[in-house]
Amino acid sequence: MENMLTQTAARPLTNDNPLTATNQPVIQLRDIEKVYQTKTIETVALNRVNLTINKGEFVSIMGPSGCGKSTLLSIIGLLDEPTSGVIELDGRPVQSYSDKELAYLRNQKIGFVFQSYHLINDLSVLDNVELPLLYRSGVGGKERRERAYAALDKVGLSARTNHFPSQLSGGQRQRVAIARALAGRPEIILADEPTGNLDSVMGEEIMDLLLSLNQQEGTTIVMVTHDEQQAHKTQRLIRFFDGSQVS
Amino acid sequence: MIRHLFTLIWNRKRSNFLLMAEILLSFFVLFVVSVLLVSNYYNYRQPMGFSPDNVWEFDVDPGQDTTDRKATLRLLVQELQATPGVAAVTWTSSNTPFSFSNMNTDQFRYKDKKASLTEQYDADDDMVRVLNQKVVAGRWFDHRDDASTHHPVVINQKFAEDMFGGEAAVGKVLTNDKHDEQWQVVGVIEAYRSGNDFAANEPAIFNRRVLQDTARVGNNEQPILLVRVLPGSGAVLEQQLVRKIKQVTKGWDANVNTLEENRHDKMKFMLTPLIALGLVGLFLIINVALGLFGVLWYNINQRKSEIGLRRALGATSNGISRQFLGEMFVVTTLGVVGGLVLAMQFPLLGVFGFATPIYLTAMLLATILIFLLTAICAFQPSRIAAAIQPAVSLREE
Numbered sequence: 320m321e322n323m324l325t326q327t328a329a330r331p332l333t334n335d336n337p338l339t340a341t342n343q344p345v346i347q348l349r350d351i352e353k354v355y356q357t358k359t360i361e362t363v364a365l366n367r368v369n370l371t372i373n374k375g376e377f378v379s380i381m382g383p384s385g386c387g388k389s390t391l392l393s394i395i396g397l398l399d400e401p402t403s404g405v406i407e408l409d410g411r412p413v414q415s416y417s418d419k420e421l422a423y424l425r426n427q428k429i430g431f432v433f434q435s436y437h438l439i440n441d442l443s444v445l446d447n448v449e450l451p452l453l454y455r456s457g458v459g460g461k462e463r464r465e466r467a468y469a470a471l472d473k474v475g476l477s478a479r480t481n482h483f484p485s486q487l488s489g490g491q492r493q494r495v496a497i498a499r500a501l502a503g504r505p506e507i508i509l510a511d512e513p514t515g516n517l518d519s520v521m522g523e524e525i526m527d528l529l530l531s532l533n534q535q536e537g538t539t540i541v542m543v544t545h546d547e548q549q550a551h552k553t554q555r556l557i558r559f560f561d562g563s564q565v566s
Numbered sequence: 567m568i569r570h571l572f573t574l575i576w577n578r579k580r581s582n583f584l585l586m587a588e589i590l591l592s593f594f595v596l597f598v599v600s601v602l603l604v605s606n607y608y609n610y611r612q613p614m615g616f617s618p619d620n621v622w623e624f625d626v627d628p629g630q631d632t633t634d635r636k637a638t639l640r641l642l643v644q645e646l647q648a649t650p651g652v653a654a655v656t657w658t659s660s661n662t663p664f665s666f667s668n669m670n671t672d673q674f675r676y677k678d679k680k681a682s683l684t685e686q687y688d689a690d691d692d693m694v695r696v697l698n699q700k701v702v703a704g705r706w707f708d709h710r711d712d713a714s715t716h717h718p719v720v721i722n723q724k725f726a727e728d729m730f731g732g733e734a735a736v737g738k739v740l741t742n743d744k745h746d747e748q749w750q751v752v753g754v755i756e757a758y759r760s761g762n763d764f765a766a767n768e769p770a771i772f773n774r775r776v777l778q779d780t781a782r783v784g785n786n787e788q789p790i791l792l793v794r795v796l797p798g799s800g801a802v803l804e805q806q807l808v809r810k811i812k813q814v815t816k817g818w819d820a821n822v823n824t825l826e827e828n829r830h831d832k833m834k835f836m837l838t839p840l841i842a843l844g845l846v847g848l849f850l851i852i853n854v855a856l857g858l859f860g861v862l863w864y865n866i867n868q869r870k871s872e873i874g875l876r877r878a879l880g881a882t883s884n885g886i887s888r889q890f891l892g893e894m895f896v897v898t899t900l901g902v903v904g905g906l907v908l909a910m911q912f913p914l915l916g917v918f919g920f921a922t923p924i925y926l927t928a929m930l931l932a933t934i935l936i937f938l939l940t941a942i943c944a945f946q947p948s949r950i951a952a953a954i955q956p957a958v959s960l961r962e963e
Contacts, residue, residue: 389961398878399957419882426880433960437875441577446570453570454880460569503879 344410345507345539346372346395351404353390353562364390365401366562374506377533377540379550382559388543389511391559395541396429396509397421426454430500430538432529434512436492438484444471444495445480451503470498474528490521497528508532510542514549526552571892575900582897585861589901590908592854593936597909599847600928600935605920606764606840615722615757615767616663616697618825620653620797622804623662626789626811627819639789640777642814646793649810651803653794654695657777659688660790663697663760664828666835673742674749674771676729681740684725685758685768688775694755696794704736704753707774716750718774722758725769726751749773762832764840789818792825851939858943862894866951873951874959883952890948891941898940902933 353365364387372378380388393399394406397413405412408424416424430451431437438447448467452458458466471477474494484492493513500508510529514522526549532538542553550556558566575582626642628635639657646655661667674681693699694706702723711718716739726735740749749771758772759765795803804822811820866873873886881889906929912918913925 390957393957393960396878398874398960399955418884422877422880422882422885425878431875431878437871437960439574439872439875441574443577446573450876451879453567454876454885499879 341374341376343374344371345374345376345408346370346541347405347407347410348391348395349405349407351391351394351401351406353387353394353399354402363562365394368404368562368564370557370564372539372541374539375533375537376555377530377542377553378555378557379542379544379553380557380559381544381547381550382565386559387562388559392509392511392541392543395507396431397425422454426451426503428506430503430505430508432493432496432500432508432510432513434515436484436489436496436516438492438495438499440484442483443480444476444482444484444487447484447495448499448502450499455503466502466504467498470502471495473501474498488521489517490524493517493521493525494528497525497532501532505538507539507541510540512543512545514544514546522546522549567889567892571889571896575893575896585858585897586901586904588854588857589898589936589940590904592850592939593902593905593932594908595847595850596932596935597905597912597928599843600931601912601918601920601925602840602843604928604931605766605918605924608921608924609759609764609766612759612767613700613757614759614763615755616699616760618663618697618829620795620799621663621696621825622793622795622807623823623825623828624789624791624793624807624811625821625823626791626815627821628789628815629817629819631815631818635789636777638815638818642789642811643777643791645810645814646791646807649803649807651796651799652807653796654692655794656693656696656792657690658693658790658792659775660788661685661687661760662790662792662828663825664762664832666832668761674729674740675742675745676738676740679729681725681729682769685760685770687758687760687770687772689720689772690774690776693772693792696792698794699758700756701753702756703734704751706753706755707772707776711752711774712778714750716748718752719749720753720755720772720774721751722755722767722770724757724767725771726754728769762836763829764836851935855939855943858940859947862890862944862947863950866890866947866954869951870954870959873954874956877954877956878960886954887948887952890951891944894940894944894948895937898937902936905932905936 348368348370351365351368352363355362355364368391380391382388390399394401400414406414408428413421413424439450442450445464445467448470449463452463452466468477468480471480474497476491476494476498479487479491484495487495508529513529514525517525529540529542530552533540540553544550556566557564643655643657646652659669661669669686670683671686672681672683674684689707691707691709694701699706704720706720707718719740721735729735730738735751735754738751740751741747757767758770759767793807808820808822811818876886876889877883909925909929909932913922
């Protein structure tokens with residue numbers, strides 16, 4: 320933990336305390352709709368969502384289960400396509416992008432942190448963290464290692480590089496997942512309930528880590544959470560209900 | 567990426583072990599089947615050493631007639647040779663081409679060297695004309711051998727190479743264990759694979775035995791005649807010859823087959839076990855293929871969230887497909903390497919006694935087949951993996 324990002328104390332969210340946010344939009348959603356259709360049922364997961372997230376912003380999304388938060392995060396992360404509407408990343412609409420171009424954008428621009436960590440159990444901590452760099456051309460084995468070590472150092476896990484996920488606690492696993500997201504040096508981190516599987520102490524630790532990333536590295540973070548207290552530590556809180564943005 | 571695949575497979579070695587073992591065993595079975603197929607094909611491509619077309623085999627049965635068979639037989643051969651449409655007639659032992667009869671011996675010695683098991687045939691002076699054997703050194707039997715002090719023999723090249731190496735074979739004298747008999751090589755023929763189309767080119771030796779040789783021909787000889795007829799001869803000539811046999815022999819029975827018919831019958835007989843073996847091999851391959859397919863399908867279902875994660879981290883759908891094919895390729899390579907180590911023991915230990923190139927060809931064939939099999943089995947599951955929606959699979963866990 321000695322090399323962990325400088326812990327940031329929670330600060331009350333006010334409009335005149337924008338932390339690292341700028342007015343440059345990095346993610347823009349316009350009239351996004353997502354409808355899941357089966358033979359008998361049509362479920363509207365997202366209903367005409369309009370959202371702009373600026374560079375360096377830390378946004379939290381809250382809402383009851385099934386309100387479309389994770390669907391929204393999947394769409395922002397280019398893992399899912401909206402039924403209608405426009406998504407822009409850095410001002411460029413991405414709907415017409417090919418599978419290869421979307422994969423490239425995910426790899427270069429976006430880092431993911433999941434509630435259930437999604438680490439590959441058969442790979443060591445170091446190999447897990449290297450994973451996004453494996454899909455990046457021009458990054459050799461040596462550089463991959465160095466960047467993975469650096470990312471693990473940032474989250475205070477440099478002593479656990481050869482461990483396997485099953486040998487780590489929940490908090491440590493989530494820190495590995497954050498290191499994996501950091502290794503690719505993304506502009507945006509999408510975190511889907513990153514503290515959902517952790518106890519309050521571990522949850523605080525992870526939240527502080529994300530805040531530090533936002534403040535020290537200027538990383539844009541969009542976080543889905545059920546935890547009101549943690550949501551209030553972010554710069555902006557967006558509430559969802561039945562697929563629509565309510566605040 | 568290759569290092570990553572090896573790391574992944576090494577770390578999953580316990581779950582991959584059975585898959586590798588299955589591939590190793592399948593490779594081994596394919597190798598053994600391939601050895602047999604390749605050796606048969608190799609033999610099939612070798613020269614037969616004679617031409618069976620337009621040759622008819624007459625199995626003559628004297629029945630209860632014991633009166634001077636030799637004289638009757640001499641007369642019969644003369645009469646048949648004189649028949650229009652007949653090119654040549656030979657009187658031979660029962661191990662005619664494509665018959666189910668064979669004679670072999672290991673009695674021959676040259677200096678201190680003992681011959682390996684050698685196929686032995688009786689032949690008269692006309693066999694070479696009937697079977698169109700190709701004499702590559704010396705000559706075939708003729709009247710000059712009547713006064714020979716040693717038994718004259720003709721050998722095939724295989725016997726000559728095995729026994730005399732690079733030395734000229736003609737004129738060499740062979741003996742038996744007790745040195746009480748001697749055979750002199752008068753000629754060498756190219757080959758004589760008379761058993762069937764798939765028979766190996768084994769060492770062969772022809773002993774001269776002519777009907778005039780009263781010392782070597784007994785009265786109870788079973789007369790088997792091979793008759794070369796002119797091309798286009800058919801049933802009319804056949805009936806004419808059978809009539810002539812009955813007429814000359816005063817009632818001996820004669821059974822006629824063409825050597826082509828005998829060849830066809832023998833081919834069917836030889837192909838039956840090969841086809842059975844092939845079917846067993848095919849059945850095994852289908853089972854292995856279904857097993858591999860099932861295991862890969864199961865793996866993909868087990869690894870859906872990993873697939874979703876990899877897509878999220880920047881893998882394309884084709885990249886996922888390539889990864890699964892690549893993993894299968896690595897597992898197959900490891901299984902095949904193990905199989906090759908086992909297979910290498912065959913030529914080293916001379917298990918089937920085939921030439922080394924046959925084993926090497928079989929190894930290559932088995933390797934290609936097993937890679938093809940695993941590629942086919944991995945193709946569909948890897949496409950399924952590629953089609954998995956990352957958002958759905960990430961949510962499933």
